[in-house]
Amino acid sequence: MQASNHTPAKTPAKTAFTIVESNGKSFWLKIGAAFVNRDGSLQVRLDALPVNGVLQLRDYESREDYLARRAGSQQALSNVGLGEVPEFGSTSGLRANGHSGAAASDDVVPF
Numbered sequence: 001m002q003a004s005n006h007t008p009a010k011t012p013a014k015t016a017f018t019i020v021e022s023n024g025k026s027f028w029l030k031i032g033a034a035f036v037n038r039d040g041s042l043q044v045r046l047d048a049l050p051v052n053g054v055l056q057l058r059d060y061e062s063r064e065d066y067l068a069r070r071a072g073s074q075q076a077l078s079n080v081g082l083g084e085v086p087e088f089g090s091t092s093g094l095r096a097n098g099h100s101g102a103a104a105s106d107d108v109v110p111f
Helices: 063-078
Strands: 014-022 025-036 042-046 056-059
Antiparallel strands (some): 014 025, 014 056
């Protein structure tokens, strides 16, 4: 019997998020993951459905990599004093709505 071409890998290739608006702020809520099948297609597994109909698929980043990147972003922000401007194009430490701040939970990712 031939193996299926739709057996997903164990490590996700993408992470699925929906963007939730609350009190004038945008929060990225992790709701699933996408895995690459043997034939190159994606299998998306969702733990919830986005009520706004918007699904963001981003490259997978391990928790350790995310925390290291976040720590680096926080360090870069602390090095920027009043009147100084971060490097052009830098979005370090900014959420999707352009505001900085810490995440409210582990599943909320500030961009």
